[in-house]
Amino acid sequence: MKFLRTIILLNSIILLVSTGQQAFASAGFSMRQVLQQQDTTKRDTTRHNKIKPGETKVKGGDVKEGGVNAKGGPGKGTVVKQGDSKIEYSAVDSTKYSKDKSIIYLYGKARVIYQSFELDADYITYNSKTNTVFASGKKNAKGKYVGRPIFKMEKQGSSVADSLSYNTKSGKGTVYNTFTEQEGGFFSGGQSKRQPDNEIHVKGMTYSTCNLPHPHFGIFITKGIVTDKQIITGPVYLKIEDIPLPLGLPFAFFPKPNKRNSGVIIPNVGDDYTRGFFFRDGGYYLNLNDYWDAKILGTIYTRGSYGASITSNYVKRYKYNGSIKVDYNSNRYGLEGTPQYNPVKDYSIQWQHSQNANAHPGTNFNASVNIRTSGYNTNTAGGNSYDFRQITQNALSSSISYGRTFADGKVTFAAAARHSQNTQSKSVDVTLPDISLGVQSFSPFDSKTRVGDQKWYQKITVGYSMVASNSISTVDSLLFTKKAIDRLRNGFQHTVPVSINFTALKYFNFSAGGTYIERWQFQSTRQTAIRGILQNGVVQPYKTVIDTVQGFNRSGEYSINMGVSTKIYNTLQFKKMGNLKALRLVMTPNANFSYRPDFSDPSKGNYKELLYQDGTPVYDPVYNRNKRYSIHDGTLYGGPGEGRNASISFGLDNTLEAKVFSRKDTTGTGMKKVPIIQGLGFNGSYNFLAPSFKLSEISFNGRSQFTDKFGITYDGSFNPYAVRDSIFNGQIVGKNLVDRYTIPRLTRFSVSFGYSLNAEAFKARNDNLDKTKKQATQNGMTPEQAAQLAQVSSDPNAFVDFKIPWNFTFSYRFDYMRQANGLMPTATNTLNFNGDFNVTPKWKVQFTSGYDFKSAGLSPTSFSIYRDLHCWDMSIHWIPIGPYRSYNLTIKVKASILQDLKLSKQQAYYTRF
Template identity: 50%
Template sequence: MLKFNQIFFTCVLLFVNISIKAHAFYQQDTLKTVALKDSLALVKTDTSFVKTDTTKKNSKAGEITDVIKAVASDSSFYDVKNNVMYLMGNARITYGERQIDAGYIKVDYKDNTVFAKGTTDSLGRFSGLPIFKDPAQGTLTADSVFYNFKTAKGKIYQVYTEEDGGYITGGKIKKQKNDELHMKDVVYSTCDLPEPHQHFGIVITKGIATENQIVTGPAYMVIEDVPLPFVLPFGFFPKPNKRASGIILPQVGEDATLGFFLRDFGYYLGLNDYWDMTMKGGIYSKGSYEANVASRYTKRYKYSGNIYLSFSSRKYGVEGTEEYEHPTRDFQIRWSHSQNPNARPGTNFGASVNASTRGAFRNVPGYSYQQIVQNQLSSSISYSKNWANSPFSLSTALTHSQDLSTGTVSLSLPSLNFSMTTLNPFDSKDRVGEQKWYQRIAVGYSLQADNQLSTYDSLLFKPASLRKIRSGVQHNIPISMSSKILKYFQFSQSINYSEKWYFQTVRKHYVARPTPTGTIDSTAIDTIPGFRRASEYSVGGSLNTKIYGMVNFKKGKLMAIRHVLTPNIGFSYRPDFGKPQFGYYDSLQVNQYGEKRAYSIFENGLYGGPGNGRSAAINFGLDNNIEIKVRSSKDTTNNGVKKIPILQGLSINGSYNFVADSMKLSQLSFGGRTFFTEKLGVSFSGTLNPYVFYTETVSGRLVGKDIDRYRWEDGKLPRLTNFNFSFDYSLNSNSLGKNNKSNNPPQQNNSDLFSRVNAQQADQLQQISRNANAFVDFNIPWNLSFYYNFNYSNTGLQRQIVQTLNANGDFNLTPKWKVQFNTGYDFRNNAISLTSFSIYRDLHCWDMSVRWIPFGPYQSYSVDLRVKSSILQDLKLSKRREFYNQF
């Protein structure tokens, strides 16, 4: 309304200034001869009256300094006797960038009034409504405008104007001398139809608007031209020019389990231009309550973020039961912070925190399908620093991961990484020519430090859990050198030194526990505080190359098949750090017969300890890549040649330890991936065990283990111990190349229409920001995607197969109806996973959404009918039944 008031005042000022200047211009020049005849004069059709010397060096305040143009396509009259000017037929008055168009404009200098209205043609059609345009203020349309520039009073009939996504139409508006606007029978709506009350509108029977407030009399709602029998007797709406605090009205309703409620009532605090806060709460008649605080902050070119805290206490069951006497308490914290990269170059601070209790998403209504089924939460608060013109960098972070299904929590408090990029210490910046062998030596350094805690969420802040924090520091110094030999082979050598610092170690001793049936062997573990260091080193080398093979075809679409093999072989050596002189290992008696076994005193350390036993191993691997070239008339960017990958990254890897006592050959791992189409990707991986698996029965129980004998010695292939296969596929109507004309609206050269569409899009984006799942794209008729995963495992004693299929998509029943679904199937349990359906109906300025989970533990539904615009976001009708309701 403030914007409308400004437009009205500017429109009036324009009429006044144009009238004064035009009157003076007529009297001085054009109409001198007409005045002598004292009669009504007809001026030429399509005449433009322009005063060219309106800009003066010593112009006084309030005088017009821009060129004024008055144009009428039909005719222009000046009645000298009555001192009245008439402009008819597409009349236009232009002053600077401001413009007024109307079918008829009359300026009466005698009464100091101006009047503009539309006209009726010979066929009885009404056209030429007064339109005021100002780039700074917007556009205002009305049936007629009357204004007295001497008394500063005026009237506007049947106004039509847009105000921040809302539209004010109809009725009568009177401007008073004290700058008040009196309104009568105007309709406010967010619908952009020419007659918005055909869909919905709020009729204000009486109202007064000032610069800072709007006061209304009785107001009622109209839907489809039908008045609703609910009348608001009066209303008061402040119009502050800055952010202001205020009360948030609650939702009133009934929950079948928790009782009657007042929900989402609270207070909004507009603290300043950079920070605001929203506090909400809810109470239920059966003793439950909830509260949350949300805050946003921003500083331009510096940083921005938001914080959300919530707590709820919910009582289920009936009074006197265990479930009712011990309410379910849940909390949640979310924090997001991002720093502008240009704020402090080389330094960055960011945060993404998401932590909650296990029931926070399940015991509180309003969460989406994705939030209900999620099992993993994670958080990170990080700081990083890069020193300019230096190889050093530093990063530190506090991290959190949480499994909602098991209740386990892992914290890193904090982790630190300090590193130096690889340097060539023996090379010179002024070197000329190729590097010598010693100049190719590269040295790096990295430091890692961490404090980790793993526990259950119920024990997180108890002293017993805090004593389980594990701390450690690790240093790594890699030294490497690489060179080409025999032109086609890349040879690399490396020396790696690693040192770990710990502040506690473990000691184990044998304990025999007597029982009525015998003695049980057990182990007691003691934690010994004190600083200990553990260092180890290894040396190695590798050799790799690429082998290309190609077969060309002269005829047909197939042009060539190319096969690329990348073999690699390497050698690594590590001494035996399990020897007594190092002090890294100790011995433990494992049974009453005195049998002993070595263990590492650093086995509970964050980074482990040095390896036990000497290692001199050969590492080998082979990678394959197969692709074809075909002739394609569609692909013109590559001369009609299209490359299609057939097999990407088919690899197999393993190692052989020459000095091991047994089991010298490691298990063999393989994997690969391929893309049959741009929409279908397939990947697989697995492990092969080359050793014979031996089984026997001990105390009536079948046990087994690998023995040092290869399966091919018995004429068998290596045993497949694990295999994973997965693929995902997505498809939509656009990918099939079909153009749906009904989804492409016709282009219109109408700036008013585009401004309305942009306002609606901005409003829709505001809705999406509040609920990421509210976005519905009606321009794509259908979408479909699914993911399949197959996993096979074989321990030798037990085989297990797990198969899952997940699918989601959407489709348009009609151009205004959209159905979405999300489902899956577990082949192992022969059960359908959590399934949900959503139905959306576009009702122009309204929309309807239905969410339904038909079966399972989260069976629920909700139906919402609401106005699209965020201005009237509380104008809605909802019916829902949450999954926790037991009635």
């Protein structure tokens, strides 16, 4: 085990050397901000402020051929050199020239430019005899060393130093105690000498991804050579908080590219309760080019489980961006050769693509693909993310869509491929393609040159839409088999709506219209009845066998409708009810009548009579005729319904609010409105032509937000029909509904609510992100930093915010379900809670759990401990109970953008230690 830990630590050094630069973006501030953080006085701190014998304070005049061209008090000018090359200088305080020494002295915000060499410092001298530039800072009144030299060479970033000298003729230079950035990594301290061939010899420097001038950790370089493409060093060793560790190498190699670099990704190490000791998510990062990268990861467990994944990100600025991830896992539970042994293989395919809206105006292409095997969520929930919400996520969906508008937006076309999947039932629905064409509603009887108000007929609008699909429904294990292909369903559906809207009697909104639907499909069904089938111990009269017939068929139907709605206001005033001054109830009743003729006559071709195998028709006691079936049952768009329908649907929506006295009111009325019920609705329908059970169930739904921290939602339904015993052979075998009204019975009810004990935490988190975004926009960000910030903004809950001292939230949901006949009631209770708190400003504890009322025990529970080390993160994840029992310890380097956010990510980065 000690040997293993040593290998891991040594690998971390290689990681920092080879991949630290590609893993993180540069620091989120400029070199001038670095200067404000430095408070250490080094060498060359004496301010040169006296004119020595032989020196002259320059105030004007011209000195040519090596002299000074100074114009004005503070002084700025040009020293002419060979050919067109020249040295340009300026100083805010003063400029002096020594004729004896041929030296120019620059004081206060001095600046020198020579070819590609730029230098800013508090104090600069130039010796025209030796062609040497010297620069340093100064001590201010508080004894702080300020005005350090900031210099920049060709194609290089800015660097900061305590002092430096540079020969403009030979190109040689010496820099003391430098601080410079190299593609996300930082070199600080020591001494460096620049050679004429642009090689730099360094001594006593520290390399780190920590962006402080005095880094918390780093690789100490005893000596080395820096070229344009690489850094080769002598002995190096690791230092943490200035403490040398006995971990080093006799030599090291630092790649120094101008772009992100490829490199090794060190795995997480830990122990899983069911799969054993593991190395998780180790692999290799490939920087393929400026637009495309790839990350290849692997996982291995000591009990035989393993996994592999490949993730690729791509981006074309101002055009599109996206990512693709393919994940494969082979998990082995139990010991091989025992009855408990259970090998499971799972895969996941994810693709996200987004097109910039301005790239192709009027056209868009987007993709969101999420395909997984039924066991993927369960078998990987505790493996990487420790997100137990993943375990209960049964529904998955995907879509790839293309859209375009024509005729100034009046005509829209869309094509898509869709996928939906239920991992619990293992059902899969795939639609490819799914095409739609729509025409914006228009008024055929109106005119652009109309004068005066619209006539009633000019308010009539007509629309058109068409959809076409090719769809399949199967189980995931048969998705790519011939059986699945044989179950394809396809067709077209055209819809033409006609409508008119108007206001009557001032307070009533009326609407009327009709709809025609035409369907073209390439499958139909045929049904046959088989007599005397034994089912569940009872002999049934018959069983229906359904066959699918390939071939074109069409169907059409139409319906008409009319509706009315209004609002009723009722205000109740109070004079002796304390602070309660009034209640206001707003009711919105609505009613809609619709009529559809009967399309089930066999002569119309949509329905056929159900026959036994011998050709005898099956009798239908409900309609008192031979039983019919639709040949469109089971097809993609179905067909016209059976029987006439003349129904009225009705609804009533309600809102209730109170007006109370408030001393904190700022409107001047002294009153405050308090919502009590934001919505409470009831809905139902009544079919006048139905042979029985004309009234539907009455459904309701509502919501109330009592405070900013607490709200509740609820919904359910009532059945208005009576129930009686079902008797068979003199025994009660069940219950049946009867067509007789009674007191409505509750058949479904759900209620859910959540509460946050620190709602300000979410506001503080959003304010923190908004402030960081604003500062980052002003200062400028690299693309890598922008990507990291976008990740934080898209999912703040995936990060730990040390600025929020504590937070606790919980949610509860209750579901009740009873069959329409009153049998088999079921009820479920779900309680979940999570929170976190700061032990100190740098230590945070986070927990997630819940209570399972059915099993009377805790649901999956996890604990996490985080330590903010500025440029490092330490986290411990522990799952104490359940099938995912495990622990995980991670120490990793943070990205620079997260240092300013004071956030720690809960999942692993590219670089881990």
